[in-house]
Amino acid sequence: MPDYFVHPQALCESTAVGAGTRIWAFAHVLPGARIGADCNVCDHVFIENDVWLADRVTIKCGVQLWDGIRLESDVFVGPNATFSNDRFPRSRQRPEAFARTVVRQGASIGANATLLPGITVGAQAMVGAGAVVTRSVPPKAIVVGNPAKIVGYVQTPGAKTGTPGPRPTGVDGVTLHHLHQVQDMRGSLSVAEFGSDVPFAVRRYFLVFDVPSMQVRGEHAHHQCRQFLVAVKGSVHVLADDARHSEEFILDRPALGLLLPPMTWSVQYRYSPDAVLLVLASEHYDPEDYIRDYDRFVVLARALHRPPAAGIDSP
Structure with a gap:
């Protein structure tokens, strides 16, 4: 039977x-x-x-x-x-x-x-x-x-706009930064210091704009490159994922930055019609540094977090 x-x-x-x-x-x-x-x-x-x-x-x-x-x-x-x-x-x-x-x-x-x-x-x-x-x-x-x-x-705790000062998040190595902002009758200014607010040497930047609201950007991780994201105009939703935890953020003002370390899967979506996203990168462009398949990313990321075998010292 x-x-x-x-x-x-x-x-x-x-x-x-x-x-x-x-x-x-x-x-x-x-x-x-x-x-x-x-x-x-x-x-x-x-x-x-x-x-x-x-x-x-x-x-x-x-x-x-x-x-x-x-x-x-x-x-x-x-x-x-x-x-x-x-x-x-x-x-x-x-x-x-x-x-x-x-x-x-x-x-x-x-x-x-x-x-x-x-x-x-x-x-x-x-x-x-x-x-x-x-x-x-x-x-x-x-x-x-x-x-x-x-x-x-x-499986995200919900979108966040952050609190003053840098803070850790639920995703490994990802931090949200409230940048210094000055406002007076002449206009507004936000500023970040390389090496402190942006904790790496910047070798490249790019701007993402004119993105239709239904389109999705990102959808990859990096082996080595670190990135710092700022919505200099409009708003963008960002998902960060370390293969164990994920969290969603709203970048909606020039004084708010998001640090993405290597081996973080990132997706940007729900761009407002006027959105301009500034991305600062720690490395020059290298197509070999990209991980574009999520399943492969999960395997690689979990291998990095795997505890050492008994009797073998961790590096």
Whole structure:
């Protein structure tokens, strides 16, 4: 007897089903599908052949998973969410290969959301109910609307504007700096001293501006480069992540700076229409210094924080 449950009114033609999985009434699973352990496939779900579900995936009622869909462990798919796998569908015309859509570990897809083919929803991201997702979603991002855009990030203590003076944050090595500001009837001035307020030698700067509000910048970490961010005009939301903790900040005045050390994943989003972001960098531009894949960043960052083996002195 199989060690998974199939309701008498369901049709499960696949034998690649993990222990403890439950497939409920009127669901139909084709022979080539692969389903992990302890999954919950609710009523009226259709799963095609080239579909992989990892462990502990929940598929609510009325969902169809077509060839090319990959759902990693602990993914939640809400009722009537719609996946697609062909950008130019025609009756009785099949592409040589269907687009691959991947939902990474721990992500959630809200009810009635629609996902275009060939995108990736990052780990622990949240797609809001009814969202139309036309491009890949970064890890931990919350997206809503049509087309879907980022409105926040999960697992952050909440956006902060900071308090006077530098202060540590919940992210390793990241500090928020209140810079000196002078105001009088002639205008306002903010100033930072290199070596104290900005605690490194600056070798490069760049400005980011004219960013549409729905666009996302950053989405990378550095092996060696340190950065100091100041919104010299307007406001920008910044997410900092050390692979163990993440925190969100609002840079909304020229007297507020954010220090990002190496091996910090950073994302900038929700630029105001007039936003100008100044970034001071400790290194000259080097494409090899960038880490642009979040999964690779997590592996590298966690290796740095791994405790030394017993009997071996730490460096």
